[in-house]
Amino acid sequence: AQKVTQAQTEISVVEKEDVTLDCVYETRDTTYYLFWYKQPPSGELVFLIRRNSFDEQNEISGRYSWNFQKSTSSFNFTITASQVVDSAVYFCALEGGNTGKLIFGQGTTLQVKP
Amino acid sequence: ETGVTQTPRHLVMGMTNKKSLKCEQHLGHNAMYWYKQSAKKPLELMFVYNFKEQTENNSVPSRFSPECPNSSHLFLHLHTLQPEDSALYLCASSQVSLGGVYNEQFFGPGTRLTVL
Numbered sequence: 001a002q003k004v005t006q007a008q009t010e011i012s013v014v015e016k017e018d019v020t021l022d023c024v025y026e027t028r029d030t031t032y033y034l035f036w037y038k039q040p041p042s043g044e045l046v047f048l049i050r051r052n053s054f055d056e057q058n059e060i061s062g063r064y065s066w067n068f069q070k071s072t073s074s075f076n077f078t079i080t081a082s083q084v085v086d087s088a089v090y091f092c093a094l095e096g097g098n099t100g101k102l103i104f105g106q107g108t109t110l111q112v113k114p
Numbered sequence: 115e116t117g118v119t120q121t122p123r124h125l126v127m128g129m130t131n132k133k134s135l136k137c138e139q140h141l142g143h144n145a146m147y148w149y150k151q152s153a154k155k156p157l158e159l160m161f162v163y164n165f166k167e168q169t170e171n172n173s174v175p176s177r178f179s180p181e182c183p184n185s186s187h188l189f190l191h192l193h194t195l196q197p198e199d200s201a202l203y204l205c206a207s208s209q210v211s212l213g214g215v216y217n218e219q220f221f222g223p224g225t226r227l228t229v230l
Contacts, residue, residue: 004156035218037221042223043202043204043223043224043226044221044222044223044224045204045206045221046221047218047219047220047221050217050218091156091157093157095216098214098215098216099162099170099216100145100147100162100164100169100170100208100210100216100219101159101162101170101172102157102159102219103159104156104157105156106156107156
């Protein structure tokens with residue numbers, strides 16, 4: 001069975017704080033892909049990152065960074081120096097094998113206060 | 115138009131109505147998807163089309179009928195819906211490589227559906 005767990009339902013931080021969103025996944029596939037999407041109040045999911053199971057290198061893109069650890073089946077997302085515009089729902093997703101079928105976590109609502 | 119567009123953005127319908135949701139992608143992709151996002155459940159994949167062929171039907175009730183006439187357009191025909199079908203319906207597209215690798219999906223803004 002494939003499953004994505006985002007244990008944090010809601011997180012509230014003050015602007016400029018760093019925040020980490022947790023994602024734990026389950027899959028029996030040896031080849032899989034992990035994703036993060038952002039859903040602002042407008043509703044559209046915005047693609048942030050795609051990582052395949054053979055690439056455990058951490059990635060940094062501006063204020064965003066991702067930590068992929070196969071040993072703990074985790075793919076955590078950190079926002080450094082958060083801003084009000086980062087307020088959104090963030091989804092972690094898993095694609096097992098190569099099917100195009102994304103399994104989403106429940107999402108974490110991030111509120112960044114000024 | 116750019117990206118993935120969906121119309122209408124909002125739809126209210128009765129249980130006996132028939133309506134259709136439209137999705138169009140302007141990204142040159144060859145795969146398209148329908149997802150359902152309801153308040154109490156995570157995003158659920160409904161259908162996958164790869165090169166206009168349906169490759170996935172995630173146990174979706176027959177009152178939802180997808181149609182993919184070409185790689186740029188995707189429809190979701192609705193009939194005899196139930197109030198619990200009220201949700202945000204999201205369309206997405208992606209590129210599938212010649213080797214069959216699905217790349218990341220890009221989403222439209224969604225259609226907010228209310229069934230009375």
